[in-house]
Amino acid sequence: MRRTDEDIRLREIALGVVDGLIPLVEEGPDGRVNRPLLDALGQDLLPEIFPENVGGKLHGSVSARALCVIRECLGQHLPPAETALALQGLGGYPILLHATAAPMERWVPAVAAGRAVAGFALTEPEAGSDAAAISTSANRTDDGWVISGEKTWISNAPDADVYTVFARTGEEGSRGVSAFVVPGDSPGLTGDSLDMVAPHALGRIRLEEVTVPPDALLGEENRGFRVAMTTLDLFRPSVGAFAVGLAQAALDATLEHTASREAFGGTLGDLQAIQHGVADMAVDIETARLLVFEAADEYDNGGPDVTRLSAMAKLHATEMASRVVDKAIQFHGARALERGHLLEELYREVRAPRIYEGASEVQRTIIARELLSSERTRE
Numbered sequence: 397m398r399r400t401d402e403d404i405r406l407r408e409i410a411l412g413v414v415d416g417l418i419p420l421v422e423e424g425p426d427g428r429v430n431r432p433l434l435d436a437l438g439q440d441l442l443p444e445i446f447p448e449n450v451g452g453k454l455h456g457s458v459s460a461r462a463l464c465v466i467r468e469c470l471g472q473h474l475p476p477a478e479t480a481l482a483l484q485g486l487g488g489y490p491i492l493l494h495a496t497a498a499p500m501e502r503w504v505p506a507v508a509a510g511r512a513v514a515g516f517a518l519t520e521p522e523a524g525s526d527a528a529a530i531s532t533s534a535n536r537t538d539d540g541w542v543i544s545g546e547k548t549w550i551s552n553a554p555d556a557d558v559y560t561v562f563a564r565t566g567e568e569g570s571r572g573v574s575a576f577v578v579p580g581d582s583p584g585l586t587g588d589s590l591d592m593v594a595p596h597a598l599g600r601i602r603l604e605e606v607t608v609p610p611d612a613l614l615g616e617e618n619r620g621f622r623v624a625m626t627t628l629d630l631f632r633p634s635v636g637a638f639a640v641g642l643a644q645a646a647l648d649a650t651l652e653h654t655a656s657r658e659a660f661g662g663t664l665g666d667l668q669a670i671q672h673g674v675a676d677m678a679v680d681i682e683t684a685r686l687l688v689f690e691a692a693d694e695y696d697n698g699g700p701d702v703t704r705l706s707a708m709a710k711l712h713a714t715e716m717a718s719r720v721v722d723k724a725i726q727f728h729g730a731r732a733l734e735r736g737h738l739l740e741e742l743y744r745e746v747r748a749p750r751i752y753e754g755a756s757e758v759q760r761t762i763i764a765r766e767l768l769s770s771e772r773t774r775e
C-alpha cells in the first residue's frame with residue numbers, strides 16, 4: 397500500500413518510542429491500568445490522535461487514518477502499548493467529539509497527555525450486542541442527573557479517572573439513551589477488575605445514585621446512541637488496523653522461522669506448501685490493510701459510506717488476523733505454543749477484536765443494512 401508522507405512521519409514517531417516503552421510494559425501490572433506507560437504515550441503518541449484543545453475549542457480534527465497508522469505500528473511491535481493507547485482513545489473520543497466546553501477543557505488535555513485515564517462504558521451484563529437494551533438509568537433532577545446501573549467489560553475499569561457512561565433517559569430502545577461524562581471518583585461509583593485471556597485493563601463498574609451536573613450530558617438528551625455510533629464509526633477501521641499489525645507480526649515471524657528451520661534436507665521455506673501458505677497470508681494482510689485505510693479515508697473525507705466501510709474493515713481485518721495467526725502457529729510447530737513465545741501472545745491478543753466494538757455477526761448485519769438501504773433509495 398502507498399503510504400503518505402504523514403503516514404511515514406507517524407510510523408517513525410511510533411517506531412522511535414517502542415523500545416523505550418518495552419520496560420514499562422514488562423514492569424506494568426497485568427490487566428490493570430499502567431500509568432507510567434500512559435504517561436510515556438502521552439509525550440509523543442497520544443497528542444497525535446487528540447487535536448489540540450484551547451479553551452474548550454478544538455484546533456484541528458480527529459484523523460481516522462492517523463489512528464490507523466499508529467495502531468497498526470504498535471500492534472505489530474508492542475500490542476500492550478497499542479491497547480493502552482486505543483483504550484484512551486475509545487474513552488476520550490466521545491468527550492472530545494460531543495462534550496460542552498467545561499468537561500472538554502477539564503478532561504481532554506489530561507487524557508491526551510496520559511495524565512487522566514478514560515473508559516467507555518456501554519456494555520451491561522444483560523445488554524452486549526443488543527446495546528439498545530441497556531437498563532442503566534439516568535434521571536433528571538434540579539441539579540443535573542442521578543445515574544444507577546451496572547456496566548461490564550469496560551476499558552480501564554475500575555481505575556479510570558473518567559468514564560463515558562451510556563444510560564437510559566427515555567423510551568425503550570436506542571432513542572431513549574443518553575451519554576454522560578462521569579468522573580471515576582464520583583461517590584456511589586465502585587468497581588472491580590476482570591482477568592481476561594489477553595492482559596487488557598478491563599473491569600466492571602457499579603453506579604449507585606451517582607450524581608452529575610447538567611453539563612455532564614454529551615450531545616443531546618436521548619441522542620446518546622449517536623455518540624456511541626459516531627465514536628465506533630471512527631474507531632472500527634482502527635480495530636482493523638490493530639489486527640493488521642498483529643497479522644504482520646505473525647507473518648514476519650513465520651518468514652524468519654521457515655527460512656531457517658531445517659527439515660527434509662533443506663528448510664521449511666523450501667517446501668511448496670509453506671511457500672503457498674505464506675503467500676496467502678501476505679495477500680490476506682495486504683487486502684485487509686487496503687480496506688482499513690479506505691475506510692479511514694472515507695471517515696476523514698466525510699464520505700457517505702463511512703458506516704459500511706468501517707464495518708467491512710473491522711470484519712475483514714479481524715477475521716483475517718485470526719486465520720493468519722493460526723497459520724503462523726501451524727508453521728512454527730510446538731514452539732509457538734510455549735508460554736512466552738511471540739505467537740502465544742498473538743494467539744491470545746487476536747481473539748477479542750472479533751467480539752468487541754460489535755461482534756463479526758453484528759458487522760455483517762450493519763453491512764447488509766447499509767447495502768439494502770442504498771438499494772431501496774435507488775428504487
Ligand SMILES: Cc1cc2nc3c(=O)[nH]c(=O)nc-3n(C[C@H](O)[C@H](O)[C@H](O)COP(=O)(O)OP(=O)(O)OC[C@H]3O[C@@H](n4cnc5c(N)ncnc54)[C@H](O)[C@@H]3O)c2cc1C
Nearest residue numbers: 516517518519524525549550551748751752753754755757
Ligand atoms: C477485550 C474486550 C474489550 C471490551 N471493551 C469494552 C469497552 O471498553 N466498553 C464497553 O462498553 N464494552 C466493551 N467490551 C464489551 C463488548 O463490546 C461486548 O462483549 C460485545 O458487544 C458483545 O457483547 P456480549 O459479549 O454480551 O455478547 P452477546 O451480545 O451475548 O453475543 C454473543 C455472540 O452472539 C452472536 N450475536 C450477537 N448478536 C448477533 C446478531 N445480531 N446476529 C447474529 N449473531 C449475533 C455473536 O457471535 C456474539 O459474539 C469489550 C469486550 C472485550 C472482549
